[in-house]
Amino acid sequence: MENQAQYRGSGASTTTNSMRPGTPESRSSPFNDEITPAPRANPFSTPYTSRPASSFGSSSAVRPPASRYFHSRRVRKGEVEQPWRSKKDPKEKWVTIIPLIGMLIGFGIAGFLVYDGISSVVQHTYCEVLNDDFSGGINTAVWTKEAEVGGFGNGQFEQTTLTDENVFVQDGKLVIKPTLQDASLIESNNVINLTADGTCSSxxxxxCVSVTNLTAGTIIQPVKSGRISTKAGATIKYGRVEVTARLPSGDWLWPAIWMLPVNETYGPWPLSGEIDIVEGRGNNHTYQQGGNNIVSSALHWGPDPANDAWWRTNVKRSALHTTYAAGENTFGLEWSQKYLFTYINTKLLQVLYTNFDEPLWKRGNFPLSDSNGTRLVDVWSQTGREQTPFDQEFYLILNVAVGGTNGWFEDGQSGKPWFDTSTTAKNDFWAARDQWYPTWQAKGAGQMEVSSVKMWKQCDGDEGN
Incomplete structure (x- = not known):
């Protein structure tokens, strides 16, 4: 007993054979084992876990007691009563029925909304206008090569030609390929006059005219390229367009698939509108503005070039883990009286979407006058159509431009070798040809390849509006 008291005083939990029968320490275990419950620990003693092992010495009398283990046993069937299982509450079934009814109602509402949305969209009938895979070469009844040096006022650095050097069919594909200008025309005073032989398209x-003047530091277009259009043979007013093409790679290349009105019904550009299905840049993905990994779609519309509202209808689309020069994509347009949208490969991957739900003049919020104080006249709303000027015949254009001074390539970005405001911009670009021309020369890199062009017009009786 003396040892027992000593152990209890020190927080130990042990028993001896001298314990009297009937005491709590001698009660049998409910699990029929020989382990007896430990006495209550002394709250003022030092916990064993807080003492180093060396502090216990070699005497077993002062060592911590052996670890206790948790014992479990299986509860046998019938040992625990479960009265709730003997009789079910009749209301319990509603716990399952009510959620199922809610789910069925939800699916029904969702199905109705989907049906209502689909049925509310006007389903147009389309008639084929053009389906060209270039297997028979360039169909001159449809396609027209264009020869110019003006670049549509963008200050571009290419001269578009009528020769097979820049626009041709190879391996069943239409190829538009920029090439270097004849150096002799740049290194000495020369004049390009496309009106002299009547080949100018403008x-x-x-x-139509460009001049090399070494004294002034100006030169003719340093690059030749191609532009081809369907103005003579395939036009649409509302409908669809799909062009399957691989865009070029190469510094300062500017590929475009776009549309212009056959007639300037409402006045000079951009009063009569422009539809850019896709535009890009040939530079690689490190280019600050986005290279051949990004394309954009836009509409151009406004009372004059200074008030072009293209920025209100302009959207970019990045390629997913690839570039638009790595392989072919289908660039599409769907255009009706109520909307116009562009897409890549599938209508689900839309780029630009524009609703014609209010007059474009109102949407543009144009000023009352231009910078010279001349009043700007609304020539669109008088038609009574909200989609004006996009309510007339348009034709398709495919081209690869080079450079330019309109800001498409921003000054100071990624080593751009010219400034837009410089009078010697073309000369500066030509002087840097050892930097940019090698990026065009990898096999197929510096050219746009077109596999097919398809055009449909809307022919369900609404095309006249």
């Missing part, structure tokens, strides 16, 4: 003189 009635504007500055789009």
């Amino acid at each position: 009635p504007v003189l500055k789009n």
Whole structure:
């Protein structure tokens, strides 16, 4: 007993054979084992776990007691009563029925909304206008090569030609390929005059004539390229367009698939509108503005070039883990009286979507006058159509432009070798050809390849509006 008291005083939990029968320490275990419950620990003693092992010495009398283990046993069937299982509450079934009814109602509402949305969209009938895979070469009844030096006022650095050097069919694909200008035309005073032989595609003189003047530091277009259109053979007013093409790679290349009105019904550009299905840049993905991994779609519309509202209808689309120069994509357009949208490969991957739900003049919020104080006249709303000027015949254009001074390539970005405001911009670009021309020369890199062009017009009786 003396040892027992000593152990209890020190927080130990042990028993001896001298314990009297009937005491709590001698009660049998409910699990029929020989382990007896430990006495209550002394709250003022030092916990064993807080003492180093060396502090216990070699005497077993002062060592911590052996670890206790948790014992479990299986509860046998019938040992625990479960009265709730003997009789079920009749209301319990509603716990299952009510959620199922809610789910059925939810599916029904969702199905109705989907049906209502689909049925409310006007389903147009389309008639084929053009389906060209270039297997028979360039169909001159449809396609027209265009020769100019003006670049549509963008200050581009290419001269578009009528020769097979820049636009041709190879391996069943239409190829538009930029090439270097004849150096002799740049290194000495020369004049390109496309009106002399009647080949110029533009009635504007500055789009047909270019001059090299070494004294002034100006040169003719340093690059030749191609532009081809369907103006003569395939036009649509509302409908669809799909062009399957691989865009080029190469610094300062500017590929475009776009549309212009057959007639300037409402006035000169951009009063009569422009539809850019896709535009890109040939530079690689490190280019600050986005290279051949990004394309954009836009509409151009406004009372004059200074008030072009293209920024209100302009959207970019990045390629997913690839580039638009790595392989072919289908660039599409769907256009009706109520909407216009562009897409890539599938209508589900839309780029630009524009609703014609209010007059475009109102949407543009244009000023009352231009910078010269001339009043800007609304020539669109008088038609009574909210989609004006996109309510007339348009034709398709495919081209690869180079450079330019309109800001498509921003000054100071990624080593751009010219400034838009410089009078010697073309000369500066030509002087840097050892930097950019090698990026065009990898096999197929510096050219746009077109596999097919398809055009449909809306032919369900609404195309006249």
